[in-house]
Amino acid sequence: MKKYSALSLLFSAIVLSIIALALYDPYLLNKRFFDYIGMPDYQAPPQSKPKPDIGAVTVCDELYPEWRKAYTIGGVEIEPSDACNPDNPYEVAAFVLGTNNVIMPVLMKTQLSDDSVVKTNDRDGDGDPDDIVIRVEIAELNGRSPDETEFLPHFEIAPGIAPGAWVFAPKSRGMATVNREDLTANHLLRLPSAPIRVEEGDNVTLILENTHYFPHTIHLHGVDHSYSNNDGVPQTSEKMTMPGEQHVYKIKPRQAGTMVYHCHVQVQVHFMMGLQGMFIVEENKPNNWVQTFNVGAGKVRKPSVGVREDYDQEYDLHYQAIDTALNNLIQTSNDPRQLAKRMNRLYDITDGTDDYFMLNGRSFPYTLRESLITVESNQHTKMRVFNGTPEMLALHTHGHKATITAYDGVDVNPLAQITRDVYSVAPAQRVDLDLYTKDDGLHSYGEGIWLMHDHAERAITNDGIAPGGNVSQIVYRKYLNKHALPNGEGEDVSPYFSPEYYKGNLPSWVASDAFGFFDDAGDKTVNSFKDVALIIVLGMLAGVLFLLLSSIYIFFHGLAAKLKGRQP
Amino acid sequence: MRFFTYSLLLILSLMSYSYAAMRMGEWGMVMNENSEQLPQGCDSIEGEDKIVIKAGREYAKEFPGTIFGYSQHTFSFPKCTRVEVTFINEDDIRHQFMIHGLPSYLHPQGMFHMELYGRGETTGTFITPNTKQTYLAHCDIAQHTEKGMKAQVKVGGGNGNLPSIPGVSGQLNKDVYEIDVGLKNLLLLAALLMLGFAISVFFFTRNKKTP
Numbered sequence: 001m002k003k004y005s006a007l008s009l010l011f012s013a014i015v016l017s018i019i020a021l022a023l024y025d026p027y028l029l030n031k032r033f034f035d036y037i038g039m040p041d042y043q044a045p046p047q048s049k050p051k052p053d054i055g056a057v058t059v060c061d062e063l064y065p066e067w068r069k070a071y072t073i074g075g076v077e078i079e080p081s082d083a084c085n086p087d088n089p090y091e092v093a094a095f096v097l098g099t100n101n102v103i104m105p106v107l108m109k110t111q112l113s114d115d116s117v118v119k120t121n122d123r124d125g126d127g128d129p130d131d132i133v134i135r136v137e138i139a140e141l142n143g144r145s146p147d148e149t150e151f152l153p154h155f156e157i158a159p160g161i162a163p164g165a166w167v168f169a170p171k172s173r174g175m176a177t178v179n180r181e182d183l184t185a186n187h188l189l190r191l192p193s194a195p196i197r198v199e200e201g202d203n204v205t206l207i208l209e210n211t212h213y214f215p216h217t218i219h220l221h222g223v224d225h226s227y228s229n230n231d232g233v234p235q236t237s238e239k240m241t242m243p244g245e246q247h248v249y250k251i252k253p254r255q256a257g258t259m260v261y262h263c264h265v266q267v268q269v270h271f272m273m274g275l276q277g278m279f280i281v282e283e284n285k286p287n288n289w290v291q292t293f294n295v296g297a298g299k300v301r302k303p304s305v306g307v308r309e310d311y312d313q314e315y316d317l318h319y320q321a322i323d324t325a326l327n328n329l330i331q332t333s334n335d336p337r338q339l340a341k342r343m344n345r346l347y348d349i350t351d352g353t354d355d356y357f358m359l360n361g362r363s364f365p366y367t368l369r370e371s372l373i374t375v376e377s378n379q380h381t382k383m384r385v386f387n388g389t390p391e392m393l394a395l396h397t398h399g400h401k402a403t404i405t406a407y408d409g410v411d412v413n414p415l416a417q418i419t420r421d422v423y424s425v426a427p428a429q430r431v432d433l434d435l436y437t438k439d440d441g442l443h444s445y446g447e448g449i450w451l452m453h454d455h456a457e458r459a460i461t462n463d464g465i466a467p468g469g470n471v472s473q474i475v476y477r478k479y480l481n482k483h484a485l486p487n488g489e490g491e492d493v494s495p496y497f498s499p500e501y502y503k504g505n506l507p508s509w510v511a512s513d514a515f516g517f518f519d520d521a522g523d524k525t526v527n528s529f530k531d532v533a534l535i536i537v538l539g540m541l542a543g544v545l546f547l548l549l550s551s552i553y554i555f556f557h558g559l560a561a562k563l564k565g566r567q568p
Numbered sequence: 569m570r571f572f573t574y575s576l577l578l579i580l581s582l583m584s585y586s587y588a589a590m591r592m593g594e595w596g597m598v599m600n601e602n603s604e605q606l607p608q609g610c611d612s613i614e615g616e617d618k619i620v621i622k623a624g625r626e627y628a629k630e631f632p633g634t635i636f637g638y639s640q641h642t643f644s645f646p647k648c649t650r651v652e653v654t655f656i657n658e659d660d661i662r663h664q665f666m667i668h669g670l671p672s673y674l675h676p677q678g679m680f681h682m683e684l685y686g687r688g689e690t691t692g693t694f695i696t697p698n699t700k701q702t703y704l705a706h707c708d709i710a711q712h713t714e715k716g717m718k719a720q721v722k723v724g725g726g727n728g729n730l731p732s733i734p735g736v737s738g739q740l741n742k743d744v745y746e747i748d749v750g751l752k753n754l755l756l757l758a759a760l761l762m763l764g765f766a767i768s769v770f771f772f773t774r775n776k777k778t779p
Contacts, residue, residue, distance in 0.1 A: 100594075104592075113596075113662070113685050114592070114593060114594045114685070115594050115685055137661070137662070137709075139709075139710040139711075140710050140711045141710075143710065143711055143714065144714065144741070145713075145714050145741070146714060146731070146732040146739035146740065146741055146743075147731045147732050147739065147740045147741065148741075149741075153710055171662070171685070173596075173597060173662075173683060173685075174681075174683070174708075175666075175708040176708055176709055176710040177708070179677065180668055180677075180678075185710075189710060209660065209661040209662065209686075210661060211661045211662060211709050211710070211712070212710075212711065213635040213636075213711055213715045242625075243625055243635045243636070244624060244625040244635075244636065244659035244660065244661055245659070245660055245661070246660040246661060246686075333743045333744075334633070334714055334715075334739065334741070334743055335632075335633040335743050336633065336635055336715065337632075337633060338743065338745075
């Protein structure tokens with residue numbers, strides 16, 4: 001066997017390494033290299049990668065555009081809505097009149113059960129019912145199935161983004177999904193938990209029917225209620241409502257205002273999973289039939305008499321955040337015992353970071369479909385803002401300074417009311433705003449399409465990719481197109497409706513960069529003699545290193561043989 | 569075209585509540601019953617059968633990891649048989665018993681659907697088709713099927729089992745559990761591993777000695 005000189009091999013390796021470095025970039029060997037031999041030749045960087053094909057995207061997936069107009073159903077006057085997907089007017093009528101007071105054809109146009117909202121007895125003789133029975137169920141969204149490959153019932157907060165969640169929903173009937181083939185959630189099952197409205201002084205019976213697989217309760221945060229068996233706190237007032245059980249909460253609220261209802265079992269988990277909603281007590285007025293549920297929050301299509309006296313329209317704005325490290329745990333097992341351990345004991349909220357930020361259950365761009373505030377000039381719009389996130393909300397309105405009229409359901413003295421453009425709302429806090437569209441340079445700077453968003457910058461992203469999060473818009477109606485979407489003068493929004501955008505696969509300015517200045521740079525290829533020489537030298541270096549290793553092996557092999565006392 | 573689709577949908581939705589086989593009230597609903605019309609291939613109703621299905625969390629006790637359940641998870645009927653189903657809900661919440669995949673000329677969307685809005689009882693009737701098939705029956709409230717309310721209806725012996733039927737068949741997306749590190753289990757594991765080891769060693773050394 002021919003023996004190589006280890007020393008000569010080592011020498012070759014060093015020489016080849018230096019040649020390779022010099023071929024790759026002599027600047028690395030000596031900073032003044034090019035001073036001696038003149039500047040390097042021009043070598044074109046790689047071309048841009050071709051623009052990715054976004055494919056067909058649906059900006060507005062309108063199902064029932066006819067629902068946008070004003071309706072009168074069963075004597076209930078329902079205001080028009082500008083949303084791409086507006087609330088079902090028949091459902092609004094059933095919520096206003098009570099599911100017990102609407103005719104069968106109206107109820108059949110909804111998916112509500114006959115007993116979901118029962119309204120009877122005008123006790124004070126003022127023309128509206130005062131005994132109100134409200135039934136809520138608990139639904140899981142994007143949960144695991146032992147057999148299906150998808151998570152169901154499917155609910156997207158933004159294109160391709162479907163985190164696990166739990167919600168309170170009005171009692172319904174029939175299937176949770178659209179049908180056996182389309183596993184999308186029926187439209188009553190969605191984020192956020194539906195805002196509930198009652199009238200001051202009503203005898204309200206709120207029945208929690210626990211259709212979920214964990215124990216739950218309802219705590220009526222800020223709403224006037226008695227303590228015993230009625231506060232929803234398992235440590236103090238009552239036993240938890242187990243799966244298959246129901247709990248009856250009885251209240252007769254003496255104060256009007258924007259309040260909250262939420263589950264008080266393992267709050268750090270259940271509140272963040274979505275078991276939180278707005279609970280609004282309206283002032284007692286004659287003939288005041290209030291819209292008991294506002295599914296999906298947003299525009300109230302039948303505002304109360306009290307609100308209508310002072311305002312032209314009303315919006316419920318519910319802000320939420322999701323940490324997928326918690327919410328997607330429900331997609332890891334079908335066994336509730338494992339889920340209870342992972343959610344209650346292994347997940348640590350003190351190490352949690354929020355990934356998605358939602359307004360009314362959706363993140364931008366889906367906020368464009370249903371969470372726009374649409375206005376005319378010189379209007380007063382009542383906006384009830386609830387911060388359901390675990391951090392401060394710094395809500396900012398472009399082009400407008402709104403006036404804070406109430407905190408936590410308590411009116412601010414009119415003399416002390418503050419008008420500003422960043423409204424700080426603490427976790428679980430509610431702020432009522434009067435958005436006045438008078439073009440006076442203070443309340444409004446004039447007509448247009450004006451953003452409205454949390455100014456804590458993480459909240460305008462979808463898991464770090466902007467634009468996303470709770471970004472919405474105040475839109476003057478003349479800027480709406482026939483699909484009820486804003487016709488802006490800015491960039492094309494269609495790339496944001498592609499799931500690829502939020503996976504980070506599309507350049508941020510893909511649709512607005514005709515020159516391709518900011519497209520993804522192409523990858524390096526072998527395209528010069530220098531590259532060819534470099535690769536060959538690297539190959540030679542590998543060969544030398546191989547021989548070096550093999551001579552080391554032979555050396556040790558010989559040594560081992562000698563130690564054993566045999567001939568090599 | 570779109571107008572046509574909408575008007576069709578409207579007519580369909582109007583039909584669904586005026587449909588003769590629909591009963592609905594504060595107690596719940598029974599939808600798409602069939603006690604008279606013969607399925608294709610059936611010359612006559614060849615038999616009558618009655619079953620009672622109880623639904624509730626009581627029936628989950630038997631199957632670890634479930635929360636809801638039915639009193640029975642497999643039902644077998646001959647072909648062309650009229651079945652009267654008594655559905656009893658023992659919980660204070662909504663439950664359903666919904667059979668899928670039945671002939672759609674008898675049952676719109678192929679569904680026979682019984683639903684109770686709370687504790688109570690109702691009855692409904694359907695006629696088994698003239699096919700040897702296993703049909704899915706479940707409660708379609710979010711997570712009820714997943715947490716135990718899944719059953720199968722075997723007509724004429726059926727064509728096999730559906731997955732995740734409590735006590736009958738396993739999951740397709742298996743849940744993963746940790747291994748018990750108790751002494752008994754560890755000893756058993758060690759003994760079985762040693763046995764496997766011994767088998768392979770014996771096999772190979774024996775093979776070497778044979779010429």
